[in-house]
Amino acid sequence: RDFNERCAQCSEVNWGLTDGGGFYCRSCHYVTERTREVVNTDFITNSRVQTISKGSKKQEKNDGGCEWYICEGFQLVLKKQVEALEALGVCPQMKDEILCNFWRCYLQKSKQAYCKRPAAETVKALSVCESSTDVDSDPERPSLLHLLSLSESEGDLQTDCSFASSVSKVSESTSVYSGSVDGSLYIVKNQKEKLRMTMPMTLSFCYMALLWMREPITLSEFLRFVVEGHIPYLNVFQHFPEKMKLCGLDLKIFCVESWPAYEEVFNKMHELAEFLDLPRFPDITESCFLHPDMLCMKYLMEANLPDELHNWTCRVVKKIGIGEVDFLTLMPGNKSTRKVKYDVLAAAVIVVVLKLLFLLDDHYEWLLSEFAEERNKNNTEGGPYFEFKKWYEVVKHSLDVEQKKLDEERAKYLWRCEKPLFYSVKKKSKVLKRREMVVNLQNQFSKLSGSVQRAEKPNPSSFQLSWSEENTDGSCFHGHSLKGVLQEKRGLLTAMNPDYWLCTVKLCNEKLCGHLAHYKDVEFPQSYHFVLGLFSFLLRIQPSYIHDEVCMIEHKLFNKKLYKKLKYNRVLRK
Numbered sequence: 001r002d003f004n005e006r007c008a009q010c011s012e013v014n015w016g017l018t019d020g021g022g023f024y025c026r027s028c029h030y031v032t033e034r035t036r037e038v039v040n041t042d043f044i045t046n047s048r049v050q051t052i053s054k055g056s057k058k059q060e061k062n063d064g065g066c067e068w069y070i071c072e073g074f075q076l077v078l079k080k081q082v083e084a085l086e087a088l089g090v091c092p093q094m095k096d097e098i099l100c101n102f103w104r105c106y107l108q109k110s111k112q113a114y115c116k117r118p119a120a121e122t123v124k125a126l127s128v129c130e131s132s133t134d135v136d137s138d139p140e141r142p143s144l145l146h147l148l149s150l151s152e153s154e155g156d157l158q159t160d161c162s163f164a165s166s167v168s169k170v171s172e173s174t175s176v177y178s179g180s181v182d183g184s185l186y187i188v189k190n191q192k193e194k195l196r197m198t199m200p201m202t203l204s205f206c207y208m209a210l211l212w213m214r215e216p217i218t219l220s221e222f223l224r225f226v227v228e229g230h231i232p233y234l235n236v237f238q239h240f241p242e243k244m245k246l247c248g249l250d251l252k253i254f255c256v257e258s259w260p261a262y263e264e265v266f267n268k269m270h271e272l273a274e275f276l277d278l279p280r281f282p283d284i285t286e287s288c289f290l291h292p293d294m295l296c297m298k299y300l301m302e303a304n305l306p307d308e309l310h311n312w313t314c315r316v317v318k319k320i321g322i323g324e325v326d327f328l329t330l331m332p333g334n335k336s337t338r339k340v341k342y343d344v345l346a347a348a349v350i351v352v353v354l355k356l357l358f359l360l361d362d363h364y365e366w367l368l369s370e371f372a373e374e375r376n377k378n379n380t381e382g383g384p385y386f387e388f389k390k391w392y393e394v395v396k397h398s399l400d401v402e403q404k405k406l407d408e409e410r411a412k413y414l415w416r417c418e419k420p421l422f423y424s425v426k427k428k429s430k431v432l433k434r435r436e437m438v439v440n441l442q443n444q445f446s447k448l449s450g451s452v453q454r455a456e457k458p459n460p461s462s463f464q465l466s467w468s469e470e471n472t473d474g475s476c477f478h479g480h481s482l483k484g485v486l487q488e489k490r491g492l493l494t495a496m497n498p499d500y501w502l503c504t505v506k507l508c509n510e511k512l513c514g515h516l517a518h519y520k521d522v523e524f525p526q527s528y529h530f531v532l533g534l535f536s537f538l539l540r541i542q543p544s545y546i547h548d549e550v551c552m553i554e555h556k557l558f559n560k561k562l563y564k565k566l567k568y569n570r571v572l573r574k
Contacts (some may be wrong), residue, residue: 001229003015003023004147005027007027009025009028009413010025010028010030010116010117012025012026012027012028013137014026014027018031018160018447019329027116028116035285035492038312041445052060054303057391058070059387065510066243066244068179069180069181070182070186070197070242070245070250071107071113071182071197073114073180073237073240073244073246073250073253074202074243075103076198076239076240077202077232077237078099078103078202078205078206078235079232080232081202081203081206081233081236082094082095082099082175082209083095083230084230084231084232085210086263087233088460090217091213091215092346093213094213098208098209098212098213099206100341101204102205102208102209102276102278103205104270105230105270105276106197106205106275106276109276109277110195110196119276121430128476129548131288132476141216145306157566158355159383174193179244179246179250180244180246180249183248183250183253184249184250186249186253186255187249187252194271195268195271195272195275198229198253199233199236199253199254200260200261200264200268201268201272201498202233203222203226203260203264203265203274203572204266204268204269205269206222207219207269208269208272208273209221209263209291211269212281212282213282213284214284214288214289214290215289216289216290218295218342219265219266219291219341219342219343220262220344220408220460220538220540221343223260223262223265223540224258224464224540225460227260227461227540228457230458231458231461232274233235233256233260234256234415235255236254236256237250237254237255262539263268266339266341266449270330273330273332274332276332277332277333278332279332280330280332281330281331281332282329282331283325283328283329284325284328286347290342290472291323291328292317292322292328292342292345292346292349293310293313293314293317293323293342294347296313296314296317296349296350297310298346298462299347299350300350301463301478301536302463302464302465302538303350303395303437303465303467303534303535303538304391304394304395304465304467304475304477304478304486305350305354305391306475306477306479306480306482307478307479308481308482309350309353309354309357312356312357313349313350313353316349316352316353316356316557317349317456319557320553320556320557321556322345322349322553322556324572327340328340336545341545342551344541344546345549347538347539347546347549348546348549348550348552348553349529349549350556351531351532351535351546352553352557354531355500355528355529356487356495356497356499356500357482357485357486357495357497358388358497358527358530359497359499359500359501360523360525360527361501361525361527361528362527364386364499365388365389365527368388368484368485369387369388369389369390370389373387374387376482382481383479383481383482385481385482385483386477386480386481386484386485387480390477390560391477392527393479394475395465395534396530399465399533399537400536402464402465402520402537403537463536464512482520485497500558501549502554502558503517503524503547503550503551503554504516504517507555508554512548514549515548516552517546517547517548518544519543519547519548519550521543529543530545532546534540
């Protein structure tokens with residue numbers, strides 16, 4: 001009350017005291033170097049207490065917990081996720097120099113921190129202050145964000161006190177129970193605001209930072225690490241400190257009961273980049289892991305396809321220009337450029353090359369396999385010819401085994417976390433008793449049945465399917481030759497197959513229907529469907545997304561022929 005200097009950041013006089021006795025601005029949370037002068041009053045007798053702080057009252061109300069806000073919870077989630085990425089080998093600079101700055105910029109843009117008091121929140125705060133009889137009774141803002149900050153060396157990540165203080169008053173007056181101060185109001189705002197923070201958006205933040213750093217992790221691989229539990233996401237609130245009591249409406253915000261969706265995380269990342277007004281991302285060059293030539297090499301190895309196919313994928317990438325820096329590099333806000341899904345694009349290039357060489361019409365590829373099988377019987381020199389039929393049998397067997405294992409793991413997954421959750425204070429004791437009873441029963445049944453405890457999760461790997469050339473059973477096709485499907489013409493190797501079938505003649509409007517083309521497996525050959533299913537498993541996405549990219553590549557590759565055909569059809573109609 002005695003400190004009347006104006007804030008150096010927002011020029012308001014609205015000071016509060018931190019736990020250390022320092023002054024901070026309630027409007028913008030700017031912390032000054034000046035501290036409160038404390039007078040020793042131990043010798044004063046017959047003194048009466050004039051005011052009682054509400055801080056201890058709230059501590060008792062929340063079972064020893066402290067005040068915390070939803071943005072602090074999401075900040076802790078981001079901190080845990082980026083630390084897990086660092087443990088996987090990501091550059092340590094991503095945490096403090098990239099993701100922390102993205103998060104601060106988001107808090108400022110969304111007016112949750114680093115900004116002056118919003119007009120709507122000022123009205124609420126003033127109405128609360130007018131009804132208050134004692135200014136000193138206003139609880140001090142706990143400095144919990146200092147404990148949760150992404151950058152430990154940067155100090156506090158300041159929150160907007162106008163948002164925090166007014167929300168605390170509003171949430172107290174409501175009948176809805178919440179462990180956080182602003183849980184109820186946050187859900188109301190979340191329905192109105194498009195980019196209000198959610199759990200899937202934490203993954204969008206991390207992927208945006210990975211893309212900025214050009215780390216060798218694709219979005220599909222990142223989401224697979226999340227599902228496998230290497231990156232905290234499902235039940236991540238178990239890592240919250242004991243002071244942060246999570247209950248009621250907070251569970252609707254932080255409790256996740258579904259697997260992360262590729263398309264949702266991808267789209268939110270682009271919306272975030274545009275919302276934050278980020279500049280052009282670092283260039284994706286040929287030496288970058290996210291370049292199609294590099295990713296095609298990785299997926300050819302994982303799909304157990306011949307190494308010689310990489311020369312053809314590079315030729316396709318160069319011919320249609322999808323390896324250019326301007327095409328691959330993200331430019332937020334540029335509506336003329338297409339949003340590139342690097343992993344899906346590389347998989348689609350491989351599918352197009354397989355169609356160019358083997359046609360994949362359920363007829364031509366089997367004829368080539370019979371021809372290659374006969375040549376391999378009489379072939380004594382050089383590497384064996386690639387047999388599509390044999391490759392199909394080997395890969396399908398491994399794919400079925402891995403798919404069954406994945407389905408079983410997902411079916412057995414326990415969505416309920418070890419930490420008991422409760423939506424109401426009245427039901428807390430019942431929930432705790434039920435949880436204790438369930439754990440005891442599980443332990444007893446496991447002892448009676450002699451069930452083996454669940455093994456520890458394996459170390460993360462970039463490859464889900466591994467093939468070794470040292471195997472003598474011939475299950476690895478990396479070194480197999482494509483001589484059976486190629487012919488030399490004018491000094492260049494060309495495909496013996498002169499035909500090609502298009503997935504679609506005309507592309508749809510992606511903005512209107514969400515896809516460039518519609519995919520139904522019954523309408524396409526089984527060989528094509530199998531290849532799409534293989535890469536769909538590797539990328540953990542729907543085959544329709546790969547089909548879209550295949551159609552886009554085909555129209556770029558055969559643009560002139562398609563234009564002539566469409567023009568010819570129009571003339572015939574006339």
